[in-house]
Amino acid sequence: MRLAGSLAFALTVLLGTAAQAQSPINVKIGVLSDMSSLYADISGPGSITAAKMAVQDFNPAAHNMKVDIVSADHQNKPDVGSSIARQWFDVDHVDAIVDVPTSSVALAVSDVTREKNKVFLISGAASSDLTGPKCSPNSVHWTYDTWMLANGTGKALVKTGGDTWFFVTADYAFGHALERDTAAVVTANGGKVLGHVLVPLNNADFSSFLLQAQQSHAKIIGLANAGGDTDNAIKQGAEFGITAGGQHFAGLLVFISDVEALGLKTAQGLVLTSTWYWDMNDTNRAWTKRWQAERPGKFPSMVVAGVYSSILHYLKAVAAVGSAADGKAVVDKMKQMPTDDPLFGKGQVRVDGTVTHPAYLFEVKSPAESKYPGDDFKLRSTIPADEAFRPLKDDNCPLVSAAK
Amino acid sequence: MVEIFGIPSYALFGQLLIGLINGSFYALLSLGLAVIFGMLNIINFTHGAQYMMGAFAAYLMLQYLGVDYWIALVVVPILIGATGILIERLFLQHIRKLDHLYGLILTFGLALIIEGLFRNQFGSSGKPYQIPALLQGGRNLGFMFLPNYRAWVIAFSLVVCFATWFAIERTRLGSYLRAATENPALVRAFGINVPRMVTLTYGFGVGLAALAGVMAAPIYNVSPQMGSDLIIVVFAVVVIGGMGSILGAIVTGFALGVIEGLTKVFFPEASSTVIFVIMAIVLLIRPAGLFGRTV
Structure with a gap:
């Protein structure tokens, strides 16, 4: 009996070290949004639900990854937004910030993300400057723009x-x-x-x-x-x-x-x-039904759908790169891989960070x-996707001229 | 065509009238605050939330009970006023003797809780509420199109403001109330139930907020944060008018509505700040407010 006990112990220790040798890639995603004011129904708590669904559908365990989600309220104030972003990157080891409605806040967060070489997945903000004169190699603008x-x-x-x-x-x-x-x-x-x-x-x-x-x-x-x-x-x-x-x-x-x-x-x-409507097709309706399990009586906006799809594509890129540490490398990977997800279909991330879809x-x-x-x-x-977004030549994005 | 500062005069008249209409909301809300502060010495930060509750009560009654606007106009202030009485009995009466700051923090906290509960239940984007059939449409005044509902708002709030002022400043009940604020012990010696009077006064002030909420429901977005957007402006109005001054609250409410309206024409970017600029100037020159008495 005693022998069996020690054997079991030794086995556990061995297995433990084996698992440690293959330690999973840790990824932390921060949903930064308006949780309590005029844009809270467009994104806010609904975006957190969508983020959780994206992680669930990606199935991190199958890719030897561990994904955590944190969230915060930026109150539509650029100063609040950028200080949360700094805290997340510096102290809490967040790898990517997602959503951020209110363009003034998004522009501030974009600067911080670039400085810290992390990733910014924009869904809620609309200003086309985010992929224009103020474009960044660390940003992907998913859902829509002005x-x-x-x-x-x-x-x-x-x-x-x-x-x-x-x-x-x-x-x-x-x-x-x-x-x-x-x-x-x-x-x-x-x-x-x-x-x-x-x-x-x-x-x-x-x-x-x-x-x-x-x-x-x-x-x-x-x-x-x-x-x-x-x-x-x-x-x-x-x-x-x-x-x-x-x-x-x-x-x-x-x-x-x-x-x-x-x-x-x-x-x-x-x-x-x-760019997205919940009642367009069966896939969207099924997705909405799942989303509504946590948000009964509400209908998901295109922003919420964008949060889901951008996280899915981001996690695929992290898995391909093998680490979330270098933000720019992950975004470059996102640009190389064609996008393909249940909600927005096939598309691509352009060099300026714009994601094109119909x-x-x-x-x-x-x-x-x-x-x-x-x-x-x-x-x-x-x-159609090639007409819906601003042509690259009109972008005034420094990344575009650098790529030529 | 006559022009004033580059703006056609007919456009200016329209803006003046619109300013008066917005002013009537400021007047109604600041009136409630002034009554509560003047009689109870409580800075009622829950006022915005109570205004929002008024609008939501009207929406809920129409949606689930089929109660129309006109009945809501009477029933909702009584209902929300009753919740005010509950708040006074449960919380406010215990801090009457303490510094103003305690009341301010308590009512502010209550406002956050109420708004949070409503947001949790109804979301932040708001609920629809139609203008009552009787007041739909409008008339062309030549210089502007005046919706019938706005005309009703301005007339009705003038009546309510005047009636409140009259009740407090010119009736026997009002004189008891004012006496009770000055010297509660003496008024009690005459056999008047001061605590009950105070409770009812708070209920009345809250009822005024709810009334403004019902009147706002058909024209403003009925959403949980509709009160917090407005309450800061209304506090500025009360401070400019003089804390606790009934007449001050009414006159400043209308006047600032007009000033804000004109700012929206000449320099719209500043329309959300102009009232605070005026407040700063008034506080520098007359710290007790335009109609306030220096203590």
């Missing part, structure tokens, strides 16, 4: 007669980029921009700005804002008779959570661009057309 939104919604509206525009713009990096990119699309397609007004972030009352937009007599009022700001503007626009007066809103960044918040009665007819022009359904909860969009057209 150029893509402008190109989708802006072009479609100008082509159907909306040739004069007035912008109501959120006064920070994202709003400025969205307005700039949309104005360029409008003028390039023969339209005219009549004016704009810069509105502080998280503004409750838009009536003053709507009145200015009304008096401009522009056919299209472009809302270069997001989340609660877009909802308030559209809700009050209906009240001030904007649509009844022949003017139309262009929600340049509208998420499914915004449509749910407005109600179909107010939001119907709105045209929007998105984009879709949707129209919000009327209450009569909607058959079940979350049945909010109908597809108007598909923009």
